[in-house]
Amino acid sequence: MNSPFETLVRTALTDVADEASPVDLTSRALGLARRRRRTAAITLAAAAVAAVLVGAPLAITAADRDTPPAAVTSSAPAPAPSASPADRGEQLLAAVRGAITREAPQVTGLETLVRYMDVCELVTSASGKLxxxxxxISQAPYxxxxxxxxxxxxxxxxPHxxxxxxxxxxxxKVYAVxxxxxxxxxxxxxxxPVNETDARExxxxxxxxxxxYRGPHGEHVLVHDYLLNMTKPGGIGVLIECHDTDETGAFMTRSPFTRTELAAIGLDPALRP
Known part of the structure; x- marks a missing residue:
């Protein structure tokens, strides 16, 4: 039997799938290429919330997933050599909780954060490629x-x-984050601008x-009431998405954070792969 929260999340996400039109995450702020990437990221996250929190299976196409580009690591601080990916994940989770507690102490439920991973079955295609x-590609708890x-x-x-x-x-109010x-x-x-496309965007x-806008140390910051999409010098991305589970709607319009709080959380120097 589903818990009241699982029922609430399932209802909210079903309403979104049935009624919501595709969202232009950048509000015409970025060019078509960036808009496609942002939309793909939101679509994946909303589906993943249903998969991990509600227990429903999730599958997305490899062509549609929003895979981050290769990292630019010339100035990125390296994690401690002794930290395995799993240990580093625990360190980062502690840093995330610390940043949220500091910037938005009124927000509760941080203990519910669960790490997740991709799951797929690899086969050889007709062209001989794996x-x-x-x-x-599916999602599952890590x-x-x-x-x-x-x-x-x-x-x-x-791994990073x-x-x-x-x-x-x-x-x-409850929010899927x-x-x-x-x-x-x-x-x-x-x-x-690095090229004409960048200039147009x-x-x-x-x-x-x-x-x-530009952050205090050169960060590229895009923030809405429900979304933080930030990149930092050294090739670090921080994405925070909040989905209101209120079954009356308000998908992508309300958040447990203010824009100022979201930006301050993302700017925390400890948030890096």
Whole structure:
């Protein structure tokens, strides 16, 4: 039998699937390429919330998943050599909880955060390449011993990518929250555009109602009431997504955090792969 929360999450996510139209995460702030990546990330996170918190199976196509680009590591601080990926995950989880407690002490439920991983079955395609069977990648709670066989890179688990799902509460409301810390490509917003596409995306961003901005140390910060999408110097990505589980709606409009709190959490220097 489902718990009241599982029923609530299942109802909310079903309503979204039935009624919500695709969301332009950047509010016309970024170009088409970035909009596609952001939309894919939100779609994955919403489905993963249902899979891990409610227990429903999840499958996405390998072509559609939002795989972070290769990391730019020239200035990224390296984790302690003795830390295994599992140990590093525990360190990061403690850092995430610490940042949230400091910046948003009114938010509860941090103990519900659960790490998850990709799962797939690799087969040889007609062209002789190894690929996920039927192009599908699933999500499951993280098990360190299962990671090497679960879904290896480049299709699935990056050993330096960490993802958690949880349910937070504030003022009597419950929110499904996804937190993802991963290697990615970073561009300081103060630097010149790297190409014409980048220049056009910046032009569109400047015309948006809520464009990205430069953080105190060159971070690229895009923040909405329900979303933080930040990249940091050294090739570090921090993604926090909040989904209101209120069955009356408000998907992607309410959050247990303010924009200021979300940005401050992401800027914590301890949040790095």
């Amino acid at each position: 690929m996920p069977k039927d192009g599908l 098990e360190a011993s299962a990671v090497p066989q679960a879904c290896p890179p480049p299709w699935g688990n990056d 990518s960490y993802r958690w799902l949880g349910r937070f509460a504030k003022n009597g 996804t937190i993802h810390i991963y290697p990615t490509v970073h561009h300081d917003p103060a630097d010149p 910046r032009e569109l961003a400047a015309q948006g109602e809520n464009p990205p």
